[in-house]
Amino acid sequence: MQRRKLLSVTGITLAGGAATAYRLSRRPSDDDPDSSRVDDSQNDAKPDVSGDEGGDERTDSDDRTNSDDDDEQPQRDDEKSPPSIEDSEGMVVFTYDDSHIKDYTLTYRVHQEYDVPGCIAACPGTMLEQDDFLDPEHLLEMHEDGWSVMSHTYRHRVLGRIRLTEPAPRGADRIYVEWNEHGAIEDDPLVVFDEDSRVSASAAGRGSDSRGDYVELAEPLRESIDESGYVRYPQEFMREVLEKTDETLESWGIDVTGFVYTYDRYHGAVEDVVRDRYETVGNHRYGGGHNELDGLDPTTIRRLYIETDKSTEREIDSFMATAAEEDVLSVVGAHSFFETFDEERLRYTIESAIENDLAIVTIDEALAELGFQ
Numbered sequence: 001m002q003r004r005k006l007l008s009v010t011g012i013t014l015a016g017g018a019a020t021a022y023r024l025s026r027r028p029s030d031d032d033p034d035s036s037r038v039d040d041s042q043n044d045a046k047p048d049v050s051g052d053e054g055g056d057e058r059t060d061s062d063d064r065t066n067s068d069d070d071d072e073q074p075q076r077d078d079e080k081s082p083p084s085i086e087d088s089e090g091m092v093v094f095t096y097d098d099s100h101i102k103d104y105t106l107t108y109r110v111h112q113e114y115d116v117p118g119c120i121a122a123c124p125g126t127m128l129e130q131d132d133f134l135d136p137e138h139l140l141e142m143h144e145d146g147w148s149v150m151s152h153t154y155r156h157r158v159l160g161r162i163r164l165t166e167p168a169p170r171g172a173d174r175i176y177v178e179w180n181e182h183g184a185i186e187d188d189p190l191v192v193f194d195e196d197s198r199v200s201a202s203a204a205g206r207g208s209d210s211r212g213d214y215v216e217l218a219e220p221l222r223e224s225i226d227e228s229g230y231v232r233y234p235q236e237f238m239r240e241v242l243e244k245t246d247e248t249l250e251s252w253g254i255d256v257t258g259f260v261y262t263y264d265r266y267h268g269a270v271e272d273v274v275r276d277r278y279e280t281v282g283n284h285r286y287g288g289g290h291n292e293l294d295g296l297d298p299t300t301i302r303r304l305y306i307e308t309d310k311s312t313e314r315e316i317d318s319f320m321a322t323a324a325e326e327d328v329l330s331v332v333g334a335h336s337f338f339e340t341f342d343e344e345r346l347r348y349t350i351e352s353a354i355e356n357d358l359a360i361v362t363i364d365e366a367l368a369e370l371g372f373q
């Protein structure tokens with residue numbers, strides 16, 4: 001039972017959507033703790049397969065040979081239908097971060113062909129301010145077609161803390177940090193803190209020099225913070241950001257189901273703020289993706305990234321086989337606009353799930369089925 005719809009893709013941008021200094025950058029560290037400066041050693045446990053394309057991953061050329069002749073309509077050799085939850089061996093949830101326009105033009109289109117839903121972790125502010133992202137009507141159309149929408153902050157601010165790289169003395173007007181993302185939006189309130197002290201500050205810009213990345217402060221630092229320190233947003237500001245995110249999505253007619261951390265940065269004060277607000281968190285920690293049903297806590301869900309630099313086809317097949325064999329809720333994640341995620345990988349993953357008799361459901365459907373909603 002395949003639904004096929006004619007999609008019309010509008011290029012309309014809402015009025016008042018002036019671009020800000022912020023860009024949702026495709027820096028290598030985006031949502032990629034392997035190559036970023038995440039202060040969580042367990043994140044390093046996942047082997048980094050990026051840049052190792054000749055490794056044990058089957059080469060793309062093999063796959064291309066198969067798909068060369070289907071320019072018109074990518075075929076499915078096996079027209080196996082996705083099972084209902086009742087007839088399935090388990091459930092798998094597909095999540096896509098950042099609400100990029102390709103979530104609609106690529107990902108939604110392919111999901112529609114298989115008649116299976118997904119979930120979007122949306123940044124409504126970014127959607128309003130940048131052209132390459134979904135318009136509200138795209139997201140609403142997907143939502144009305146059964147997709148779940150999760151909060152991914154208003155405009156993709158990093159809500160987790162970031163470590164200082166050197167002491168920040170009293171009077172300093174810049175702080176050196178592992179990554180200067182907190183300086184991206186001028187006038188953002190900041191907290192610079194170590195074990196003993198906590199100082200309020202305000203962002204005035206960012207940059208990097210021979211000493212590394214820095215955040216420029218609007219006023220000189222009022223107290224010294226030692227090298228073990230971090231910078232983050234004040235919790236009250238985080239709450240405001242999340243409230244604005246949900247309110248904006250809700251004003252478009254969208255129900256918000258839970259949260260996905262930006263840049264997989266989930267440590268520090270943000271964790272309490274998120275836990276207070278959301279009953280579901282899609283990336284409580286990096287990696288994994290098989291969430292045991294026994295004692296499942298929806299605020300600690302983990303997911304497997306299915307981009308080609310994160311998972312091989314073999315790993316995806318193995319993931320889906322385990323998803324069917326064990327009592328788990330399985331969750332995968334991707335970014336539709338990454339170069340490491342394309343139609344072929346998307347189809348492969350969906351088909352692998354179907355081959356393993358897994359029901360592809362939204363996070364809402366999964367949690368309802370499990371008695372959480």
Ligand SMILES: [Zn+2]
Nearest residue numbers: 097098262263
């Ligand atoms: Zn993101």
